[in-house]
Amino acid sequence: MIQLINKKIQKENVKGKFILSHEHLNFDLTHIRKDNTSLIKDKKLIKKELSFALEQNLGLIVDLSNQSMNSNKRKICEISEELNIPIVTSTGYYLNDYELNNKMTISELENEFYKHITIGFKDTNLKAGIIGEIATSSDKIHSFEKKVFQAAVNVQKKIGVPIYTHVNLGKLGYDQALFLKKISVNTKKTIIGHVDLIENIDEILKILKLGFNIGIDTIGKQSYLKDEKRIQKIIKLIELGFEDKIVISLDISRKEYLKSFNGHGYSYLINNFYKEIKNKISKEQWKKISFKNILRILDF
Numbered sequence: 001m002i003q004l005i006n007k008k009i010q011k012e013n014v015k016g017k018f019i020l021s022h023e024h025l026n027f028d029l030t031h032i033r034k035d036n037t038s039l040i041k042d043k044k045l046i047k048k049e050l051s052f053a054l055e056q057n058l059g060l061i062v063d064l065s066n067q068s069m070n071s072n073k074r075k076i077c078e079i080s081e082e083l084n085i086p087i088v089t090s091t092g093y094y095l096n097d098y099e100l101n102n103k104m105t106i107s108e109l110e111n112e113f114y115k116h117i118t119i120g121f122k123d124t125n126l127k128a129g130i131i132g133e134i135a136t137s138s139d140k141i142h143s144f145e146k147k148v149f150q151a152a153v154n155v156q157k158k159i160g161v162p163i164y165t166h167v168n169l170g171k172l173g174y175d176q177a178l179f180l181k182k183i184s185v186n187t188k189k190t191i192i193g194h195v196d197l198i199e200n201i202d203e204i205l206k207i208l209k210l211g212f213n214i215g216i217d218t219i220g221k222q223s224y225l226k227d228e229k230r231i232q233k234i235i236k237l238i239e240l241g242f243e244d245k246i247v248i249s250l251d252i253s254r255k256e257y258l259k260s261f262n263g264h265g266y267s268y269l270i271n272n273f274y275k276e277i278k279n280k281i282s283k284e285q286w287k288k289i290s291f292k293n294i295l296r297i298l299d300f
């Protein structure tokens with residue numbers, strides 16, 4: 001079953017044509033980024049933005065906003081119910097920089113994640129259906145980050161929940177994957193995120209060969225990487241036989257990426273990216289990377 005924020009559903013009952021596998025529907029990162037753009041709290045605004053993707057038959061959204069991002073799960077549930085769009089939300093902690101005062105132990109983290117998945121977030125019966133996005137920094141894997149990863153794997157061992165990670169700006173992706181492998185993560189139920197930003201395709205292949213799924217999930221963020229490079233990577237990886245291992249998304253994490261602020265918005269995946277890639281891969285391959293793969297991973 002797929003655990004949505006407000007109910008469980010069979011994966012066969014997810015309708016629509018595509019899924020956004022890594023998004024943030026209610027979050028505030030301004031306290032660390034020291035800006036005023038890394039914040040989306042306005043339900044009306046996000047509903048309007050999502051309506052553009054719904055017109056294109058968006059079937060489900062994976063929201064990876066977690067405890068480090070001050071996410072309001074009730075608001076996320078309201079978005080789901082008011083727009084009638086299934087949403088899977090997450091539990092977890094982000095980069096070390098966001099949690100410098102967090103002294104939680106592995107077992108405390110584990111208990112919290114477990115509770116969010118099986119009982120619900122504080123004072124609600126809304127539940128997480130994935131652990132994410134849990135992160136490693138660019139310079140090293142900090143001890144807090146290791147604790148979060150270990151706690152996530154412990155919970156996954158108990159109940160099979162999927163995990164979605166954050167690789168920071170293309171750095172230490174393989175180290176992160178190796179660390180997870182060492183602590184016996186279920187690679188089939190784990191997505192290493194932001195792999196598009198890893199420059200060297202051989203490093204991406206090493207991650208895939210460990211058995212992980214990968215997220216090409218910062219599509220449209222052209223200042224980080226031109227989308228033509230993302231398309232080249234997807235084509236190469238498909239050629240090498242990894243079409244069952246790729247999930248895609250936009251990771252809209254700043255107001256300026258929204259249409260209302262002259263950004264590319266949620267409809268970009270279909271209006272722009274799909275148009276560029278559709279003659280280069282088959283329909284079935286597109287269906288896998290934009291829909292089927294993520295549903296298989298979310299099912300536990």
Ligand SMILES: [Zn+2]
Nearest residue numbers: 064133251253
């Ligand atoms: Zn993200």
